[in-house]
Amino acid sequence: MLPLSDTIVAIATAIVPQQGSIGIVRLSGAKAVAIARCLFVAPGKQPWDSHRILYGHIRDPMTQEQVDEALLLLMLAPRSYTREDVVEFHCHGGMIPVQRVVQLCVAAGARLAEPGEFTLRAFLNGRLDLTQAESVAELVAAQSTAAARIALAGLEGKLARPLKQLRQTCLALLAEIEARLDFADDLPPLDAGAIAEQIHHVQRQVEQLLATAEGGQLLRTGLKVAIVGRPNVGKSSLLNAWSRCDRAIVTDLPGTTRDIVESQLVVGGIPIQVLDTAGIRVTENVVEQLGVERSRQAALSADIVLFVLDASQGWTAADQEIYDQLKLAERRQQSPNAVLMVANKEDLLPAAANCHDLHLPMAPIPTVFLSALTQTGINHLETAILDLVHGHNLHAANLEFALNQRQAALLQHVQHSLTHVLQAIDEQLPLDFWTIDLHAAVRALGTLTGEDVTESVLEQIFSRFCIGK
Numbered sequence: 001m002l003p004l005s006d007t008i009v010a011i012a013t014a015i016v017p018q019q020g021s022i023g024i025v026r027l028s029g030a031k032a033v034a035i036a037r038c039l040f041v042a043p044g045k046q047p048w049d050s051h052r053i054l055y056g057h058i059r060d061p062m063t064q065e066q067v068d069e070a071l072l073l074l075m076l077a078p079r080s081y082t083r084e085d086v087v088e089f090h091c092h093g094g095m096i097p098v099q100r101v102v103q104l105c106v107a108a109g110a111r112l113a114e115p116g117e118f119t120l121r122a123f124l125n126g127r128l129d130l131t132q133a134e135s136v137a138e139l140v141a142a143q144s145t146a147a148a149r150i151a152l153a154g155l156e157g158k159l160a161r162p163l164k165q166l167r168q169t170c171l172a173l174l175a176e177i178e179a180r181l182d183f184a185d186d187l188p189p190l191d192a193g194a195i196a197e198q199i200h201h202v203q204r205q206v207e208q209l210l211a212t213a214e215g216g217q218l219l220r221t222g223l224k225v226a227i228v229g230r231p232n233v234g235k236s237s238l239l240n241a242w243s244r245c246d247r248a249i250v251t252d253l254p255g256t257t258r259d260i261v262e263s264q265l266v267v268g269g270i271p272i273q274v275l276d277t278a279g280i281r282v283t284e285n286v287v288e289q290l291g292v293e294r295s296r297q298a299a300l301s302a303d304i305v306l307f308v309l310d311a312s313q314g315w316t317a318a319d320q321e322i323y324d325q326l327k328l329a330e331r332r333q334q335s336p337n338a339v340l341m342v343a344n345k346e347d348l349l350p351a352a353a354n355c356h357d358l359h360l361p362m363a364p365i366p367t368v369f370l371s372a373l374t375q376t377g378i379n380h381l382e383t384a385i386l387d388l389v390h391g392h393n394l395h396a397a398n399l400e401f402a403l404n405q406r407q408a409a410l411l412q413h414v415q416h417s418l419t420h421v422l423q424a425i426d427e428q429l430p431l432d433f434w435t436i437d438l439h440a441a442v443r444a445l446g447t448l449t450g451e452d453v454t455e456s457v458l459e460q461i462f463s464r465f466c467i468g469k
């Protein structure tokens with residue numbers, strides 16, 4: 001385990017060469033203030049009080065050379081993010097000033113922080129529970145406002161509180177049962193019915209929490225959507241219309257797109273990575289062949305395939321060939337929501353045209369009419385995608401908070417263990433059969449909140465953080 005006795009330092013802001021107006025270097029630990037006093041010169045009589053900003057210069061104590069004009073923010077233990085003494089240098093942005101300040105801090109006795117180490121300290125010092133700490137990383141990584149909102153709810157303890165409560169309930173039940181193991185003669189007999197009822201109650205709450213996991217996953221990781229089809233049906237035009245920018249080259253020449261062209265969108269709170277691909281056909285051109293191979297890969301790797309066809313031509317033999325090559329019929333059997341038909345160039349159709357006129361040969365398949373050229377019908381496309389991913393489920397964007405995958409797996413475990421306890425009660429097994437599984441449930445809840453967690457779990461969680469967090 002990383003020693004808490006070290007004073008750690010890292011750049012806290014994203015650094016981009018020659019950009020970023022301000023860059024922050026953060027120090028945390030017992031020596032933070034001493035190191036800061038050694039590097040920072042504040043003119044006049046500015047007091048080094050907690051939660052105050054000082055103005056001054058950072059200089060190299062060895063050479064007296066000025067390194068930056070900066071602000072210094074002091075947050076003394078325990079009133080800080082880590083609950084240790086924290087000092088922040090607010091420097092000029094870009095790479096050089098912040099990197100030099102980090103070097104000076106290291107020379108003065110600090111150690112470079114590992115990824116997530118500030119938040120690890122906040123956890124170890126009791127400021128955050130484990131679900132709150134995970135929410136910090138989630139908030140930093142969020143790609144949509146909806147994802148950021150559920151991360152913030154997690155950070156504020158929306159998950160921590162009910163989980164802690166559930167663990168307390170299970171611990172109380174455990175105490176009641178174990179008392180009968182130790183002092184059976186002195187206590188009134190257990191009310192098995194009442195205990196089973198309490199466990200059922202816990203299970204219902206766990207079920208409600210588990211119901212948020214799928215939507216949470218959607219908001220966090222988003223979807224990959226591949227636009228495929230034969231040349232010239234308007235795939236690139238669709239990407240451009242959908243992302244409202246001139247992302248991909250459009251011409252009336254079949255075989256225009258050769259490489260994958262990507263665009264990031266947010267639909268109903270869900271981050272979506274859209275891939276425009278080369279039109280699929282048999283070709284002698286080597287470059288185009290490679291492009292076609294990439295289209296296949298993109299279709300394979302996508303969560304949803306948008307199969308674009310030219311509505312004015314209906315379903316053609318070439319469309320069928322691509323549909324077969326990409327094995328989309330099989331794909332739909334495995335996941336019925338993986339393919340969406342997009343009948344583009346609706347503007348060329350008579351007003352009353354519908355799905356029937358396309359003469360699609362396959363079993364009913366979700367189909368959207370639109371015109372990439374006139375940019376009409378994009379809203380239908382978005383609705384159809386949301387229908388595919390949500391089905392009858394909870395609308396992800398409406399979630400108040402959500403479990404991540406680690407948390408969901410542990411709660412599943414809790415649910416199983418509790419079912420075993422209920423079985424033991426039902427079958428009137430001896431009391432130690434009840435407590436074994438109740439103990440397992442309590443342990444899993446403790447791993448969730450961090451109240452009972454191993455170093456390797458902590459390592460796994462915090463190593464995924466970015467440096468400086």
Ligand SMILES: Nc1nc2c(c(=O)[nH]1)N(C=O)[C@@H](CNc1ccc(C(=O)N[C@@H](CCC(=O)O)C(=O)O)cc1)CN2
Pocket residue numbers: 024051075078079080081088
């Ligand atoms: N400059 C800066 N901005 C930042 C952070 C930071 O560390 N530095 N944060 C880092 O993630 C976030 C804000 N989170 C923070 C959470 C708690 C405390 C803190 O000092 N808490 C004390 C004191 C509260 C009080 O005075 O009432 C405490 O809870 O005891 C600071 C920042 C986002 N913005």
Ligand SMILES: Nc1nc2c(ncn2[C@@H]2O[C@H](COP(=O)(O)OP(=O)(O)OP(=O)(O)O)[C@@H](O)[C@H]2O)c(=O)[nH]1
Pocket residue numbers: 230231232233234235236237238249250251252253254255256257258277278279280344345346347348370371372373374
């Ligand atoms: N009328 C009409 N024309 C369209 C529409 N969408 C695209 N087009 C035209 O169709 C032609 C081909 O469009 P692209 O977007 O390049 O088609 P693509 O499927 O990306 O073609 P490749 O990259 O070659 O596979 C261009 O001339 C577009 O202007 C539409 O909705 N209506």
Ligand SMILES: [K+]
Pocket residue numbers: 231232250251252253254255256257
């Ligand atoms: K084209």
Ligand SMILES: [Mg+2]
Pocket residue numbers: 235236237248249256257276277278279
């Ligand atoms: Mg194209």
